[in-house]
Amino acid sequence: MRIDSEKIDQLIQFALLVAGEEDHYTDRSLGPIHLLKYVYLADYYFAMRNQGSTYTGIDWKFFNFGPWSPEVHDRVEPALKAIMAEKFTGQSDYNDNDYTRWSLNDENRLRIISTNIPPAIRVKLKRDIHKHLKDTDSLLAYVYSTEPMINAAPNEHLDFSLLAETEGxxxxxxxxxxxxxxxxxxxxxxxxxxxxxxxxxxxxxxxxVAPVTSSRYDDVFDKGLDWLERLDGPSIEGDQIKIKFDQSIWKSELRRNGKLS
Incomplete structure (x- = not known):
């Protein structure tokens, strides 16, 4: 399926304009990583209603902690400049890199763009945007739990055909x-x-039998406590431990049924 850049641009614009409905200015801004994940969710919801076919035709990949597409990432700036969204950068609290945020409040433009977004996407995606906004942790946790993600290992392409029978x-x-x-x-x-x-x-x-209402701290109690502490073994020293998991864990049933995250 050919990638449709126009659809990608409209979804990016739609996501930012929906966030622009928020009352507080700080809640209206989204970064490239948020916009990319919302485009993924659009494909996810569309595939659920269209036998596993995505809306944009993007070949999504499991990269780091979520779905990734260089095509979507490259379309963020031109798509938002086209609707004259406000761009601003700031210094990250976690590293020396700058971060980028976009913002735009335009009810009329949102109404126009919404008519081009399929109903299978529009309602659910709008709900997700207002729920997660720029909360990266909650957004990543949600997209990470979707079927294409939990059935893939890092660097693998995501299989949306798994959603063919989701709706039934x-x-x-x-x-x-x-x-x-x-x-x-x-x-x-x-x-x-x-x-x-x-x-x-x-x-x-x-x-x-009536319960004991008061404890008895005597020699028997002290000996019992000492015995329990000896069973417990030596105390654990504060240290860092590195755990390495086998790569087969990505394809395990534990991960698919939600018991492993």
Missing amino acids: SVSDQAQARTLSAKKQKQRLAAMEKLKIKRKESNAIKQKL
């Missing part, structure tokens, strides 16, 4: 609703059984 057909959805109704009945029946058991257990009163 009408019959699949109807079947899911039926199954949900059956499960609901099963849960109600189980709850009724629990209620009956609770009533039966309450009917049989058991006399419980």
Whole structure:
């Protein structure tokens, strides 16, 4: 599929203009890394409704801690200059490099660009932008958990065909609703059984031993405490430990089912 630069530009502009709806000026600014991830999410949502086909045609890659595309990164500045967005740079608190932020509040332009964004993208992407804005950590955590990412290893290309059956057909959805109704009945029946058991257990009163209300700090207590400390072994010294994982961890079921992050 050929990369569509016009679609990429519109998504970049859309993301910045949506952020521009925020009340506080500081919340309206986005950097290239945020805009790139929002374009990825646009392809992600579109693929979910279009049998794994992306909207932009970008060949996304797993790079560092998220999806990456040099084509999108290169389009950020020209796309935002085209709508006369404000650009400003600042000194990073973490290194000697400068950072770039873009900002623009333009309701009329947002309304026009929104008409070109497919419904399969527009609603969900707008929700995500207002939720994460320029919060890099939360945005990266979210895109990192998407199916193309958790099924790839670093430097591999992302496979959006995994999303071909995500939404499911009408019959699949109807079947899911039926199954949900059956499960609901099963849960109600189980709850009724629990209620009956609770009533039966309450009917049989058991006399419980009164708990100890005060501790006894005597020789037996000291010996027991000393024994437990010896079982615990020597104390751990404050030190740095480097752990190396096998590369197969990227393809493990633990990572795919969300138990490993």
